[in-house]
Amino acid sequence: MHENVTPGAGHGSPASIVLEHVSKTYPTSGGGWTEAVKDVSLTVRQGEFLSILGPSGCGKSTLLRMIAGLLPVTQGRILVAGVEVKRPVTDVGIVFQKPVLLEWRTVLENVLLQPELRGADTRAFVARARDLLVSVGLEGFEDSHPRQLSGGMQQRASIARALVNDPPLLLMDEPLGALDALTREQMRVDLEELWLQSSKTVVFITHSIDDAVLLSDRVVIMSPRPGCIDHVIDIDLPRPRALAGRKHEGFHVAEEAITAIFLERGVLQRSRGLTAAEIARHTESSPATRRQTVS
Amino acid sequence: MDSAVSMPLGEGQVAFHRRSGLLDALARRRTVLITLALIMVAWQLGPRLLALPTYLLPPPSTVLMAFLEQWQRALNAAWITTTVMLGGFIAAAVFSTVFAVLIVSSQLVEDAIQPILLVFQVVPKIAIAPLFIVWFGFGWIPETVLVFLMAFFPITLSAVAGLKSADPDILDLARSTGASTWAMFRKIKLPQALPEIFTGLKVGITLASTGAITAEFIASDRGIGYLLLEWRADLNTPMVFAGIFLISAAGLLLYYVIEVIEHVTIPWHVSQRRDISHA
Numbered sequence A: 001m002h003e004n005v006t007p008g009a010g011h012g013s014p015a016s017i018v019l020e021h022v023s024k025t026y027p028t029s030g031g032g033w034t035e036a037v038k039d040v041s042l043t044v045r046q047g048e049f050l051s052i053l054g055p056s057g058c059g060k061s062t063l064l065r066m067i068a069g070l071l072p073v074t075q076g077r078i079l080v081a082g083v084e085v086k087r088p089v090t091d092v093g094i095v096f097q098k099p100v101l102l103e104w105r106t107v108l109e110n111v112l113l114q115p116e117l118r119g120a121d122t123r124a125f126v127a128r129a130r131d132l133l134v135s136v137g138l139e140g141f142e143d144s145h146p147r148q149l150s151g152g153m154q155q156r157a158s159i160a161r162a163l164v165n166d167p168p169l170l171l172m173d174e175p176l177g178a179l180d181a182l183t184r185e186q187m188r189v190d191l192e193e194l195w196l197q198s199s200k201t202v203v204f205i206t207h208s209i210d211d212a213v214l215l216s217d218r219v220v221i222m223s224p225r226p227g228c229i230d231h232v233i234d235i236d237l238p239r240p241r242a243l244a245g246r247k248h249e250g251f252h253v254a255e256e257a258i259t260a261i262f263l264e265r266g267v268l269q270r271s272r273g274l275t276a277a278e279i280a281r282h283t284e285s286s287p288a289t290r291r292q293t294v295s
Numbered sequence B: 001m002d003s004a005v006s007m008p009l010g011e012g013q014v015a016f017h018r019r020s021g022l023l024d025a026l027a028r029r030r031t032v033l034i035t036l037a038l039i040m041v042a043w044q045l046g047p048r049l050l051a052l053p054t055y056l057l058p059p060p061s062t063v064l065m066a067f068l069e070q071w072q073r074a075l076n077a078a079w080i081t082t083t084v085m086l087g088g089f090i091a092a093a094v095f096s097t098v099f100a101v102l103i104v105s106s107q108l109v110e111d112a113i114q115p116i117l118l119v120f121q122v123v124p125k126i127a128i129a130p131l132f133i134v135w136f137g138f139g140w141i142p143e144t145v146l147v148f149l150m151a152f153f154p155i156t157l158s159a160v161a162g163l164k165s166a167d168p169d170i171l172d173l174a175r176s177t178g179a180s181t182w183a184m185f186r187k188i189k190l191p192q193a194l195p196e197i198f199t200g201l202k203v204g205i206t207l208a209s210t211g212a213i214t215a216e217f218i219a220s221d222r223g224i225g226y227l228l229l230e231w232r233a234d235l236n237t238p239m240v241f242a243g244i245f246l247i248s249a250a251g252l253l254l255y256y257v258i259e260v261i262e263h264v265t266i267p268w269h270v271s272q273r274r275d276i277s278h279a
Ligand SMILES: Nc1ncnc2c1ncn2[C@@H]1O[C@H](COP(=O)(O)OP(=O)(O)O)[C@@H](O)[C@H]1O
Pocket: A026, A027, A028, A034, A035, A036, A054, A055, A056, A057, A058, A059, A060, A061, A062, A063, A225
């Protein structure tokens, strides 16, 4: 049960994930059924950074929880590292949208919760936990309590917690969703770097087109309920690109392609259309805006 | 002074913060002490000015004199009442916590018991007290049972709420480490529940003193509750006041003991509460 108890042992190769015709139906309170995920088949390659992109409520979290073995599939089957998932997968690091740190523990103790719950000797993990905290930018906050940290810093701690056992697979459910735009930008850069330095398979759930294109090797676009795979887009841009990626032509091509898909599915909608008079009235009445316009 | 200067900066800062916190607290206490003093003065002068007879409203000096005359008897009775209070309360605290753990660890137990618990909570426990005399006769048993019942419900209900308050995400995370149910309970659910449990304990201890006095009114021949009835029958109102003061002081003391234990057990929560109240 506790086979992964040494720090930084590097569990060989990153995990692959295979989903075969996976579906999930929830019972509703009215006695009916909600089809949250419908017939999803997908292979996540070893060491791949794969994003799952879709609007709220399309079944992304459900899918992730099924991969983690935290939620049973209704139909189909899931293989992680070649083994069918029937109970919670333990060779994994998970990051949720909320950092969910334990408020009575310091940041370091929160990171060490992982090996502690695995029944490992936590002393052996202290050095690695400290290194990780430095690499996620929390140097000097090891002995702080979560409430003394900003939301972004708390999320960094939770990423360190997910990485401390050096899992071959990282599952992230909208980890940047609750952060402000600037923090989000920085976290993308750091996350890409962490991933490039290690060899891990990452499944990254997001509803941000930017996150998906800037971070992933492949983007899986899900259609609204019932959630099923709509498109899979390869992102073939040079790395590291979390910051500089926007300069590339390929970035814009990918963003436009994704926007086009969302427009087609009605997830995004074009403006209802303005009359020429309305546009003219606006530009005339605000000369200040016009002056600031870059020409 | 010199040693303070040579102290490392960190330590000096901590000491400084602590001292200013203490001064703050004293300053805030001072306001309340002045209010109390004013009330005492008004109480001392009021009955004289209004020519109220002593058996209606004795001034504090009369209460004190009366108390000094039979302090041994009064303290003895207060001690008896306090032991009943404490006995019933500790039994309730232990039993409630175990009971709450059972409720949250089994859906079956919860479904079977929780609704009944809620119904029982609204039954006025004092109304059942006469039955205890029928069942257990006079003395400490019916008294302790009533105290126990008074304290049991608030502690159980808050412990159940507390044990359920851990975020489902952190529990999922724990499951993904293959952690045992026991480890999840000990490292996550129980610490998360402690603030709520302490809230329940504080409500419980206040109800315990009401329970103890009531029990002594109806089912006892000793304790402050019993003496209050005797003193009232003698129109010895000063001693009634003294008795009320004594038993309130005992309740207050026990309440503070719980607060001290809370400070030691969950400093992270107590300091957080202070942050909020200062903000
Ligand atoms: N435990 C549950 N019980 C019933 N329905 C659920 C449950 N969890 C999610 N759903 C429903 O399944 C659908 C997908 O939810 P979710 O996987 O959380 O979507 P996403 O993460 O993409 O926002 C939603 O319609 C949601 O209401």
